Amino acid sequence: MSRSTLNSLLLFGLPALFIATFFVVPLVNSVAVSLGVPEFTLAAYRRLVDVPVYRAVYGRTLRVALIVTLVCVVVGYPCAYYISTLGRRGRIVAIGLIALPFMLSVLVRNYVWMVLLQDTGLVNRLLIGAGWIETPVRLMHNELGVLIAMANMLLPYVIFPVLGALLAIPPELRTASASLGANGARTFWRVTLPLTSAGTAAGALLTFIVGLGFYITPAMMGGAREMMVANLIAFNVRDVLNWTLAFSLSTSLLASTIVLYFAYRALLPRVATLQAI
Template identity: 50%
Template structure:
């Protein structure tokens, strides 16, 4: 009997290995190997050197680009979390059929290329675009507003593209809250605002944290929107890496920039996980 059980366990391990083998090989060949080359190329050119990392630290313009990238990512995350929470609350209060139709409207923009969506926003935000045209016709403004090639236009466009990444995790958390909790809160005399801050918001924080982290990580690596809508003055790390790769052909320095962005993202992710685990432990979650 023990031998039969061992054979079953061995067969189960073999089945898992067969199923996981191709995905693991794909990740190893197309992600880990290039990543190792990027890390190696930033330190060995061909001999060992820290000059590229020292250049990042000692050049104020590169540090400014890093800070701008973090600032834009944080602002985009804040906008998406606020708007995404409001949209998720509305979807959670809708009926199942209506919710399906509205969620389809949220998903449909993903069917369009990101480049096309950027061009659509450029048509809306430029000085002769639809927004300025209608505002001028209605007499709201006397001259076109500068809505593009600045931080405002970049944040609006990035928030629009990344908003669904916060709606779905928050919606899942809201739908997982038992309705009995709200009924019990109301029976104890709590109004809707108090019930929201004492029940809904704390229980939906895992979805907020997941959606916010996803938006923040994606926003750190945004390339097309800063290049098209933001303009040269709103350069982010991805644009700086592209400039060093295609324009000046300084691949080792581009590798160093990419590594700093990667390890910075991993550090932020680590603290995010520790924070979420700490909140779960204090709340008595397993």
């Protein structure tokens, strides 16, 4: 063994051991518990399918993640497109502004949405003040509140990859399309959109993956009935101590995350990367 290989192994050993012990081992153990090891049984998983309450939680989680992803793509794509048309300085400012909320605590961001969307919150007061409504509209403690806050937190996951894909398109392509007689709309549908589809798909997948695992937002913005899978896991661990059920839920969430993440990684080589901002 050469000295540099040995060095690499030593360098590698400490972090690898750490991640294996405190991340991989607990996860593997949780999967084992969900399967009833040392015996092997799928009873816990059968319950997930059979009990209507659990099916409803899965349905809601998928629906919320899917709607948020769609909203983020539809709203985020044109925003990224606009930023791509800006000059260098404007682009940097816009990117900085979009990244800024990441510095704000996740809890605080949810808290602000609670304050803005509650019955006596700013949004309702503005709507009543404008005379559009007479009694407050219920904007939180329901799925709508969860969706608004989640979209607020997940939009950058779409905007950044789409922006990267847009900026990677050589400007000559659009000029060529225009000089061949295509108008703006035709150039967009035939040149820009196809060239950014992989980047958009990657952003959408990432949004969906992250959206599936949301815990804080449904707990704060949703009502008692807006539980998502993550909340059901926490409930079973912290309140009722049902480990097999909690771990069958968490294993299903883990498995879908891993599968989707591999799909995301497979997409990456086809995503044109951002060369220069």
